[in-house]
Amino acid sequence: MHNDAPVYLCEIVCPYQPTRTLRSANNNMLEVKRTRTQAGDCSFAVAAASLWNNLPTVIKTWDNLTSFKRLLKTHFCVIRHEHYINFS
Known part of the structure; x- marks a missing residue:
């Protein structure tokens, strides 16, 4: 982007x-x-x-690539964790 x-x-x-x-x-x-x-x-x-x-807008608009990758990884880990909790 x-x-x-x-x-x-x-x-x-x-x-x-x-x-x-x-x-x-x-x-x-x-x-x-x-x-x-x-x-x-x-x-x-x-x-x-x-x-x-x-993706949340705050992640899509992030300019720093290193921070973007960290935010993206955190976002998907949270989603996976929530998905796991809901199906446990």
Whole structure:
């Protein structure tokens, strides 16, 4: 999102640009490609965009890569822990 990604990733995952003015336009979201099959739903482009869009805004807007990785890891560990607690 901060123009640090390799070109091949930028070609696969595109920023969300609504066709009209929406509040979601400023949320650093990615476009989720429409698919017709379950296999398409599991593709990298769809899964990566969905995961990114579901992150809290504070993580998506972090500028420092090291801190971003730490926040991301913490976020997913908390989610996994909550999931584990709910199914225990």
